[in-house]
Amino acid sequence: MLIITLQRDKCIGCNYCQEVAPEQYRMSKKDGKAVLLDARNRKGFHTVKIHDNSLLEENLKAAEGCPSKIIKVKLQ
């Protein structure tokens, strides 16, 4: 299982995560920040659990390339 967390308020809207992991992220038309799909918001930290480990690579790529370093990926 993957656990992905996005600290959304610090997103600068660069679009990188959506480009490399389109199944996980969409850019919001409202505020221009990334939306982590199906995530729950707890005090600004948006978290989703994913049972498909084949999405690990693209999520790691998003986390590593995010200029704000606000995406965390954990494998459990």
Ligand code: SF4
């Ligand atoms: S890569 Fe990081 S800063 Fe860029 S849109 Fe995604 S979450 Fe925001």
